[in-house]
Amino acid sequence: MYRIEERIISWFTELAAKVSGRHILVAIPFGWIFVFFICPCLILMKISFAEGLIASPPYTTLMDWLSGYLLQIRINLGNYALLFTDEMYIRGFATSVMIAGASTACCLLIGFPMAYAIARSPRRIRGILLMLVVLPFWTSFLIRVYAWIMLLSPCGFINSLLLKFHLIDAPLQLMNNSYAACMGIIYAYLPFMIFPLYGAIEKSDYSLMEAAYDLGCSPIKAFFSIVVPLASPGVYAGSALVFVPAIGEFVIPELLGGAQTLTVGRLVWNEFFQNMSWPTAAALSIILLIFVVLPIVLAQRSREVTI
């Protein structure tokens, strides 16, 4: 007995010696993320394979101990099958990808000239110009979306201006369509595009452009054969930074998109809050995650290739 006790004590002291302050420092943030980020994802995945019930909680358990040693595991693939067969969900994914893609392209079209102009401006005002890009980002997100409601709604700024000057007779339907949702996303995520682009353009060597001019290259050709390739890491990073949040966006399509712009984010919300169908909402979320991870992996790949 005495020896066993001794051994246990020595085992503990050894363990205590091994577990240093460093282990604890690693364990604190990682433990937080494990409990409040990784575990919820696993639970979500579990629920996506359950069946819906009218009960509390409204889904079945996957594993049941029947009698004795009999463990029953039921995996329901029906939720995923539903997503791939029901037209509403397929259209939801298509709408999300289209809105996110179009907004990313527009952000690139607006952001590239701006980033280029900032990077080529005198050094002492660059900091101020960049801060002016971020400043709207610090005002509340909801307020930036609301600003567009005020501009676009039937009794909003643009319509009342046009009516006042008798350019139109009845208010135009500017809001509650997918264009308005795109507009909102472009406005909300433009800084995410400008910053990586600015970083890439600012780093690139301007003397290459001058050399091209000296050798008789036209400005447009020089721009597309020198500036654009050198800025490509910024293009990939900026596009991923806009596309990824845009595809799962809920607030903007909900407020600006109207009833027919059903994006995946809105579908998850509706399945959960209105239909109370937790397993369908969970399955939709898992598929949405795939759509989010894919562009990141692609951006990573392209960066590795360019390096």
Next chain:
Amino acid sequence: MRFRWSNVILSMGYIFLYFPLICIVLYSLNESRFVSSWTGFSLKWYRALVSNPIILRATVTSLKIASVSATISIMLGVIAAIVLTRFMVFRGKALFLGAIMAPLVMPEVVMGLSLLMLFIGMEDFFGWPHRNESSTVVIAHITMTLSYVTMLIQSRLRDLDNSIEEAALDLGASPLKVFFVITLPMIAPSIVLGWLMAFALSLDDVVIASFVAGPGSTTLPMVIFSSLRLGISPEVNAIATILMTVLSITVIMLAIFIYKDKSIKNS
């Protein structure tokens, strides 16, 4: 000043960024309820705001949640950033980095839904966290802001010369003392910035809070969101203007503070 295309592009870009916000400020001072007519200058929407108990209660809840979650988030973020920059390569470091950064790309609806599932499971199992308190929202916001804060402090720590810390360690200071006497003062500006960033992100969030908040912890963005669903409202103009003023003054002051700090060090 001669004509340059870049000036045209920049001014158009900044008009695009600022025009909608300026509209909000102007119409918050309009006497009329409607955007179509300007009937005169008035502060009545601000007065309406101050006497609205729902908005006041939601503001207090939001400020409480944001300050508590920003404080815990910055503490966790400093630890995570030190692990990422000052520790030698250890097994699972890539996994650690990936896990810390993953919430950045998580769609808000998915994060809200999954956290709610966890909280419901935990409440059944341990009886905590209770959904009537705001602790669920605080936990969710810490998880949401941790990656941003870690990234910010990590970049600052990476820029800093760690020879001072090493010198202190060689001269026999304990790691804890080195942290409090040397590292912490050097990263103090980033800590302030990170805290404000976490605070602003928490004050801004509507989706995750809508999922995890119980009936007793309605936050300000949730109140704004539900009134936005009904369309334009002058009260929201007033809230928006107040929020914008407070936030932009803070950011500008902070920028000046950091800029001065840098120029003193450089000179």
